Amino acid sequence: MNNLGTLSVKMEGASSGAIDLAASGIYPTSLSLSVDFRSNSSYDAYFTLSNAETTLPGTALASACTGAAFANQPANDSVTATSNSASDVGKIVYCWGTTNGTNQVVAGKAVIVAINTAADFTTLDGTAKADWGNMLGFEISSAAVGTITMKEKSGGATIKTIAASGTATGVTDVASASQRAESLPFRAVGSGATTKVVGVVGVDEAGNTVADVLTLSGTTVVLGNLAFKRVTKLLYGDLESSVTATFAVGALSQKAASFMLSDGDNAFEPWADRKRYLHWCFYNGTTATAAGANDAFKVTLYG
Secondary structure (H helix, E strand, C coil): CCEEEEEEEECECCCEEEEECCCCCCCCCEEEEEEEECCCCCCEEEEEEECCCCCCCCCECCCCEECCCCCCCCCCECEEEEECCHHHCCCEEEEEEEECCCCCEEEEEEECCCECCCCCHHHCCCCCCCCEEEEEEEEECCCCCCCEEEEECCCCCEEEEECCCCCEECEEECCHHHCEEEEECEEEEECCCCCCEEEEEEECCCCCEEEEEEECECCECEECCCCEEEEEEEECCCCCCCCEEEEEECCCCCHHHCEEEECCCEEEEECCCCCCEEEEEEEECCEECCECCCEEEEEEEEC
């Protein structure tokens, strides 16, 4: 294995960045990293590798999504679906939400089994999943003929309706041309004050369907936790109708998809495919932080 050279990276004033490891035209097959955090010796750096173009991080997955303001979140309950048109009976409502007490996005379905004049929703068949926390989106197997109503099973309180001819609420499908995530997590930011939950659905490098959720923090960018090859759906039903959320690729590094180095440490990282970009983020605990004048790291490339 040949030593292709060493890059010295001064981090001053930045909390994250991306380095083109193949700028010379040669793709390295492995690297070693060492850090020297003199200004902030107790801080950490997270690193992850991808083939992403330098312009990709921060690219929006779709236009800003306006919240659907789902009410009466189940909080450990099942969900029922009914319609005021007999033509909708038997259709399937696909449900996206979290498991109660967790930040785990899951999918479920409810079959529209009755006209919604039923007086007691506790007698209706709900979703097999009985421990929903926050519902994030609903989709119908075919366009609604009447008004579709999703309710908590136990109390019969309305979560959200879908009007006649509608197909979804709280869900946006990402256009094929915008789905690329290049093994990076997603990030989201609100247009105003909000602490609501949003999520994304997609596939990982192995082709498995994966989903991730995060809690918004107003106009501060919040980073997701999982690496996506493609992001296919955006979920924002829990968000207030007065707020929009913008979803983007570009969490430059996250603990779940990378390794961490602190002052004086070093690590060796081989990879099988043609990774090109090294993304880094400088952390004080769990907070991305601007690096000091003497904070730096070195990357030695091999190929």
